[in-house]
Amino acid sequence: MSASETAPTTTHLPTPPQSYPWCYHTPMKISISLDDNLYHRVRDAAGPDGVSGWLAAAASARLRAEALRSTAAEIASSTGGPYTEQELKEARKWLHSSSTQAA
Numbered sequence: 001m002s003a004s005e006t007a008p009t010t011t012h013l014p015t016p017p018q019s020y021p022w023c024y025h026t027p028m029k030i031s032i033s034l035d036d037n038l039y040h041r042v043r044d045a046a047g048p049d050g051v052s053g054w055l056a057a058a059a060s061a062r063l064r065a066e067a068l069r070s071t072a073a074e075i076a077s078s079t080g081g082p083y084t085e086q087e088l089k090e091a092r093k094w095l096h097s098s099s100t101q102a103a
Helices: 036-049 051-079 085-097
Strands: none
C-alpha cells in the first residue's frame, strides 16, 4: 500500500444482546432415556399433547416449585419464624390462581 492510500476502515457493529425476547427463541431438542414402565406412564399421562409438551410442562413446574421453595425458605429465615395462617392462606390463593401448578 502506498503512502497516499489509506487502509480500509472496518465498520464496528454493535454487539448483539445476549438475551432475546421470547418470540425469537427456538425450542431446543434433547434426548432422554426412560425405563419402559416410566415411558408408558408418561406417554399415557401426556395424552394428545404429546410427550415433549408434557415433559416441558413438568420440567417448568418443577423448576418453578424449586424457586418457590427457595424463596419461601429465604423469607422464613429472614422473618425469624414459621408462616402465619394469613400468609399461608394468601400463598395458597396465589398458587391456585397461578397458570402452572407447582409440583
